[in-house]
Amino acid sequence: MTSPQSPSGADSGRPVPGGPDVDAADQIAEAAADPEATAIVDPADIDPALADPEAVAEAVAPQREIVTAEGEALLEVSGLTVEFGGLAALDDVSFEIRRGEILGLIGPNGAGKTTCFNAITGVYTPTRGTVTFDGSPLGKIKQHKITRRGIARTFQNVRLWGEMTALENVCVGTDARHQTSVFGAIARTPRHYREERDAVDRGMALLEFVGIGPRAAEKASNLPYGDQRRLEIARALATEPKLLCLDEPAAGFNPSEKTALMGLIQKIRDDGYTVLLIEHDMRLVMGVTDRIVVLEFGRKIAEGSPRDVRDNPAVVAAYLGVPDDQIA
Structure with missing residues (x-):
């Protein structure tokens, strides 16, 4: 996963927490790469809005249009x-x-x-x-x-990318809804930057929503089994x-x-x-x-x-x- 460059995920049209004051992807990458660090992060340091459960719930709520009425x-x-x-x-x-x-x-x-x-x-x-x-x-x-x-699913046996961080695993899930073409990704178009920024914003909100926000910088293979299960759910939710x-x-x-x-x-x-x-x-x-x-x-x-x-x-x-x- 490359580090997003755009200033905010707000341009993507999705409500996200207030917008990080620092580059969340870079901060997560630094925490994951530091052998002296515990790889535990404080989501509120990345975006203060992540300390508010209501803001987190609003950020991860489904946004896509559904034809079927409630209860049908x-x-x-x-x-x-x-x-x-x-x-x-x-x-x-x-x-x-x-x-x-x-x-x-x-x-x-x-x-x-x-x-x-x-x-x-x-x-x-x-x-x-x-x-x-x-x-x-x-x-x-x-x-x-x-x-x-x-339709998104999890599996009986946990299926994660073990050498990727928890945040990176969730960001992969967001790709299912991105519209950038292969050419756009290679050319690093503004849409590509916005979608990467959106992936990190939504990824952090989803990790906090399922209860493992502080472990965003840890490799998936190092997470306790229960947290791996939660991570798989977060990745599925990332596909909206x-x-x-x-x-x-x-x-x-x-x-x-x-x-x-x-x-x-x-x-x-x-x-x-x-x-x-x-x-x-x-x-x-x-x-x-x-x-x-x-x-x-x-x-x-x-x-x-x-x-x-x-x-x-x-x-x-x-x-x-x-x-x-x-x-x-």
Whole structure:
């Protein structure tokens, strides 16, 4: 990542914190390169507005236009089927995600949750069925185009650029929304400078939003595991998604970390994002979701509120192994 040169990110048309008095990218780079330093920074030294949670929340709130009205179906999955060598990993699954909600997608191991995730985000091409997003079918478009359309995701296994700093990892995410051409980047056009400045401003705000602002100058590989998970979420949010898909974000967390993660996911939704969550931890799922879809052996067996799903005999049977003939 090169150091931005433009005086402010305000020209990009996005509300950002007040604008750093110093070159944030240079300060982060110096902290990361100094072998005597701890690489811990004070975000408020870079931009005093980062000390105000409300200013941070406003800076990272989604700005892109969304066709779907609040509470209506932002993503519709209809008859989704994914087969591998004739074996159906996902079989005729249908559900919707409403704008502004947190939807949980749960099920025992091998139920088809991640396959469904991958079919929605373009990793797998569905054998049959359709996925409609914000009023338009996704079809068979490539993953990077799905990201540009507004679907961002994290993965079961953390995927970060370990030798890059936390801030640099997040700035990579902002590239999904930049308009500078290859020629513009080589020529260092004014638009390129503005977008780089915007990337740093938004990157710092996102790191502060997810709770790891002071670690902006640390290499991603040196971060504690929980902070790496938060960094991956920040990078996904940097793409300005209409829908944020979290694939088992609490994997490997202790109870206190899971509680903190619940708060972060709720804060993300409260800031205006829509969230699709795959998670094995039922306490987390029941505590943070608005609705839940349950899969078993690739088929949907239940859908409803957390309370309805918790009391559903088919769901209890799927998790506890109750024989089918005992399901009421």
